[in-house]
Amino acid sequence: MDITIHASVLPHDDPDASLVFYRDVLGFEVRSDVGSGKMRWITVGPAGQPSTSLLLAPPAADPGITEAERRTVAEMMAKGTYGWILLATKDLDGTFARVQAGDTEVVQEPTQQPYGIRDCAFRDPAGNLVRIQELS
Template sequence: MTLTVHQTFLPHTDPDASLAFYRDALGFEVHSQVEYGGLHWITVGSVQQGGVSIVLYPPAATPGVTPDEGRTIAEMMAKGTYAALVLATPDLDSTFERLQAQAEVVQEPTEQPYGVRDCAFRDPAGNLIRIQECR
């Protein structure tokens, strides 16, 4: 069996802020934008990984989520505990320097006890974005 990562989903709360972060700050290309029923989906991806996409979706579009669950999701997103994404770069310090003025810093570049050097930011929706240095 051969499997590859094709898409992953991250919730967003503001399409314009999401575009500013993922396209303008991170440098991802926009693959598509879809609006339906007042909701907005944005698919982005790294130029270096053409076959892998991040779908930024409105949490309200998740089927079967009750109003109580929706409130819990919104609270978790606001705290940065609902969703996360791990990215990689060969130059963590330069990446951190470039992004720190454009995103909320959670952690400056740090050598972790589990063997990676990384930093962390939050996207406009509160999702945790960790960036690891590739060695």
Template sequence: MDITIHQSYLPQDDPDAALSFWRDTLGFEVRGDVGYNGMRWITVGPVGQPATSIVLHPPAATPGLTDDERRTVAEMMAKGSFASINLATTNVDDTFEAVAASGAEVVQEPIDQPYGVRDCAFRDPAGNMVRIQQVR
């Protein structure tokens, strides 16, 4: 088998703020920005990796959710406990400084984890946990 990760989905409730964080702060390129019925789906990805993307989607567009479930999703997003993603960099300390300087919400400064990874963490504007790990 030849399986790769093509797209991952993260919810966003403010497309302009999401775009600013993912494009301007993290340096991802915009691969798509599609609007429909007052909602926007923004596809971003790391420069030089055209086969891997993140789709920043409006959670209200998720099919099959009840109104109660939509409220629960909104509450979990507000607490930052709904979605997360792990990214990687060759220098987590420099990356941390750059992202923190942008005003992003810092969750964890760079630290050597007991399980062998050096990482840091931020929240994006929708509350998604964004962990950045150092790769060797």
């Protein structure tokens, strides 16, 4: 079987703030931005990797979600426990400095983990955990 990961999805509650974080702070390319107001679907991805994308989507857009589920999702997003993503870079210290300069909530400074990787963590504007590990 020949399967690749095309896109992964993270929720947003403020599309403009999410766009600034992923485009301006992380340096991702904007591949598409459709919808209006808070109901926008924004696809971003790392430069030079056109087949890998991240879709930033409004969590309330799913027509099958109940009002109680919407409240639960909103509560989890507010706590930062709903979505997360793991990224990788060859320059963890430089990337950390750039993201930290973007006035982003730092969860963990670059740290050597006991399981062998060195990484750091931030929260995006929607509260999603963004972990960045160092490639060797």
